[in-house]
Amino acid sequence: MINPLRLKFESNVLKVLFCWVLLGITADLCLPDVSCAVTAKQKYLSAERAYKQLRNSPARQKYRDNWLRCIGKYQAVYRHQPSGSWAAAGLYMSGKLYLELYNHSFKASDQSEAIDIFKRIIKRFPKSRYKTRAANEIKKICQGKRAAPSHSDGKAPGKTIKAKTGKTSPAVRKSTSPAKKSVPGHTSTVTGLRHWSNPNYTRIVVDADAETGYQHHLLKKDPSIKKPQRLYIDLNHSRLGKGVDKTIPIDDNLLSNARAGQYTADSVRVVVDIKSFTTYKIFSLKNPFRIVIDVWGRSPGKKSAPKSASPMIADRTSKVPAGALARQLALGVKRIIIDPGHGGRDFGAPGYLKGVHEKDVALKIAKKLADKIRKELNCEVVMTRSTDRYLTLEERTAIANTKNGDLFVSIHTNASRNRKAYGVETYFLNLATDDDAILVAARENATSTKNISDLQSILNDLMKNAKINESSRLAAYVQDSLYRNLKTKYRYVKNKGVKKAPFYVLMGAQMPAVLVETSFISNSRECKRLVNADYQDRICNGILAGIQRYIQETHPTAFLGNTRTRPHGDKG
16 A cells, blocks of 8 residues: 655656756756856945945046046956847946046047947947947937936846047048047038247148148149139138137247138138248147147248258258267257156056046156256256146147257156056157057157057158158167166166157258157156156256267267266266
8 A cells, every 4th residue: 555645755856856857957957147146246336336336436536546446346247248138238337437537637649549439339239229329329429419427327238228417742531530430421610720930930730620631732822813822721611710810920930820711612712821931841640639830930031041950950951960960060959858748638548546646746857957967067947847737749849840949858747557567668759669668658749559550641741851760860868877876776677778659749841850758657766766856856967867878979069167067976
């Protein structure tokens, strides 16, 4: 006879075993995906918590690293499961945070990163609702509407993430600006004309709110209609902004004025009326987009070539190297331009120590260097800025040219996401030769790394003169002296050497020009040193000694009889 209790017990055991088997199969089939989804969600919620803390702390918002840390958390969601349901959400929020960072940093590279992220969303997630949101963000940027601070409500993807509120030949130059991409039907707006001039040099800048193609052409003088020689630039798909001065009087020895007008329904023409000139260059810069026009000439009544703003003569017919010609004619360095990097709303790189910024450190070092040059080299010094004020990169070079500077030295502090990076390095204008140089140039130019390659065509034209060799020599002397001066007193000083990079601030400089990265403000040890007066003096003494060595090489008798100007570190 079958025991009912035993039968019931065995039945229950079979049920339990069946459930275990079923659960095991289910686990094999499903649990990895479930686990990944849960982990991705957890990473997203962790990023949300970090963002909430950042959003609620104005003090934290002042430091770039806090923004990048939060952005990294959102991007970790995407990296964890690139095809998962949370990936698009994490990527989208990282783009939104880059836009918020742009509103604090004013660095166009941050806006560029946001655009790149939104484009990646459109490409990788064509069926996601984040594709539409990403496209809308790009559209807002192209229309000139800055992104307002935003936040996510932390809900699952699919639910709303709310927002809180020599003469160049005529050519067409077309490229894509990361600040504002050209889109079909989009029109750029010309927002203004600026100029700087002296008797034999004038720089004109045409500002626009978005990148566009342009052509330029030189027209001959036409006495029959009483028209002077003219240079014009046509900006495609452009409108002249309201309130823009249509004519700016220049009236120097080279140019009469510059005029802007709506040439056709979708193009703006800028015309430069010329009195006389020897050559000109035209190139464009990005973030924001602007066209730079440099014109050179000779002063009236002088038959000889114009005085070069450097210890070399720009004689196109001579076969004598410019540097050698300078030494033969005993041309000295009399006026040195010192350029403290950044300033005003452009804070530069944030320091490892809270409240320390590149713009302030650069200004202090530049002021000390200027005083030492005046006292010990007996040279005139012109500073591009002596207070905390904002200057565009092209304005700094224009000041150097219009003041007829003989040397140009731009002072900066270096920075890296790798807090262990340290050392000193000196740059001169050329194409970047390594990844580190590209990153430094992108940061100092306030552009993205991919735009550095766009400078190839510009530099090929601008670098066809002897100042590149002179700049290289000046950079070598400065770097060597700077390193030796610091090494004699401080431990852990790295000589990162002389490097080449396409810096906007050096473009068009008509004299030997270098950019000195004095130390890494992002490194704990070097940041503490950079705010120390003795370390700043050591930096200045090193740069001073390098300049002095360059002058002696160019003009061997420059310091004869002047005991004050013995090179620093020389024992005689």
